[in-house]
């Protein structure tokens with residue numbers, strides 16, 4: 001997940017709470033990282049994090065829930081790759097592979113993005129190892145630890161072992 005418009009920390013915390021409320025049981029959260037924009041670079045730095053969850057939803061229904069949460073948190077799509085209140089992407093869904101117009105899993109760009117790989121490695125080092133990606137040289141700095149994020153998630157009843 002990523003955000004670079006508005007109160008990005010609060011938006012990411014709200015997004016995790018909403019995922020939990022909409023049928024995705026969150027099992028792990030990463031810390032929150034400050035990352036440089038790539039592609040469209042004339043915009044503010046992002047805050048990024050990754051979460052791991054369990055769900056009975058199928059991947060298409062999960063994408064719909066993610067998009068509902070993006071809208072609920074005020075996302076407006078303007079410039080592709082440009083500033084956004086919240087972006088929620090599905091990186092992996094177990095071992096499932098999907099190639100549809102609206103949904104590609106594993107996420108096709110994850111291997112090119114340090115802002116994805118660094119938080120993914122934090123929450124799922126064994127999955128990260130298996131994927132055999134090397135982390136591109138982009139600026140990614142830890143801003144809030146998993147423990148900080150967990151403290152903020154107590155308001156919606158979530159707690160994690162970091």
Ligand code: ADP
Nearest residue numbers: 077081087088089090091102103104105106107
């Ligand atoms: P970005 O590529 O920056 O994430 P958007 O969030 O606007 O841009 O997503 C564009 C489209 O990407 C969505 O409408 C969605 O249908 C599609 N998409 C394809 N695969 C995925 C995925 N794994 N996770 C999220 N969106 C995906």
Ligand code: MG
Nearest residue numbers: 087088089090
């Ligand atoms: Mg997206």
